[in-house]
Amino acid sequence: MTLKLSNDKLRLAREYLMTKGRNLEKEIYKFHFENGSKKSVIYELAKYQGENGGFKNLGEGEMQSENAMDTNMAFQILHDINASSNEEIVRNGINYIMNSYDKDLKYWYPNLKDSPVEFYMITDKWANPCAELIAYLHDYQELVPPHFLTDVTEQAMKKLQLLNKDGWFATLCFLRLADRVEDSLRERIVDKVKTNIFDLIETRKEIWSNEYCAKPFWYAPSPRSPLYPLLKEHTLPCLANEILTQDEDGNFILNWDAGTGEKEWKSIITMEVLRTLKNYDMILL
CATH class of the missing domain: 1.50.10.20 (Glycosyltransferase)
Incomplete structure (x- = not known):
């Protein structure tokens, strides 16, 4: 059974974007999830x-x-x-x-x-x-x-x-x-x-959250992606890992040091993961 982001976890991600994210990602979220x-x-x-x-x-x-x-x-x-x-x-x-x-x-x-x-x-x-x-x-x-x-x-x-x-x-x-x-x-x-x-993607789940790496879902951001059949066995677990490692603040975590750009990248990545989870019907809406 495919793991899905719960309603509570979605609300937490939304709260993060609305209180700590950039205005741009706030409006992107509203567009995709609230008929913005x-x-x-x-x-x-x-x-x-x-x-x-x-x-x-x-x-x-x-x-x-x-x-x-x-x-x-x-x-x-x-x-x-x-x-x-x-x-x-x-x-x-x-x-x-x-x-x-x-x-x-x-x-x-x-x-x-x-x-x-x-x-x-x-x-x-x-x-x-x-x-x-x-x-x-x-x-x-x-x-x-x-x-x-x-x-x-x-x-x-x-x-x-x-x-x-x-x-x-x-x-x-x-x-x-x-x-x-x-x-x-x-x-x-x-x-x-x-x-x-x-040679590009990282398939080891213990690396996805801890080291900067090329995540499988980057290359198959939806089931309609041409590489999805090839990467399915890695893409779905990688997205499930995003759900399981969601930060308590609601953002999806960075696996690199973004330095002074941390706020911007947390906002960008949180919205990117939410969009991909939605594409895969991995959110309990």
Whole structure:
């Protein structure tokens, strides 16, 4: 029998977000669990968007300047709430993605401080953030010149062969791209990921809560995920472990030292786990 998050534990997680979480995650929670407003999520997310359309200070990238890493995080949220291409936040964000592309290197800098680019960044580590940014260009392709979308997608498929066993986040970025491209490209990406997925994920439950590791449910965030059949025997126990190790304050625990970003990451991770548990019908609503 599949373990589920109880009503009491859900209320505890909600209380944590509402009292200690960021305003952004508060509105995301309301959207997914309380019929909250899409506009309220967008209103909070827009506070992280700069005049050039990029995002900053969301958790992954620089706090003071717009960057590709935080822009990816923003579009994860916009995709998740099914934001329309008519939204100003989307249009400005897509413009930022296109305008920040280095046409000579065929590359997006993760952060401005990453210039000049080391060779490994445009080879083994290219996909994070580049493959994911291309995924969002596909999400809103009506805003993207067709030739540009074709060119960057072709570049992504060339870089796919470089995906290696050290690429936790590169693999996630490619999987997000796979969700948005035509079937033949999706199959190529998924087949490539399958070749080394067990070199990436941690399958030992005693490690999941105690050491920074790639958790199985990252790569199969819902039963509809293409890797779910392959990872099912590890994904469900990993999600059950999230339930069993929920902190007494209500948040789902971090398995790394987030330093000064602890508050933000507890908020982000708590919402991420709740969304995934909901996808798997592992919450007693």
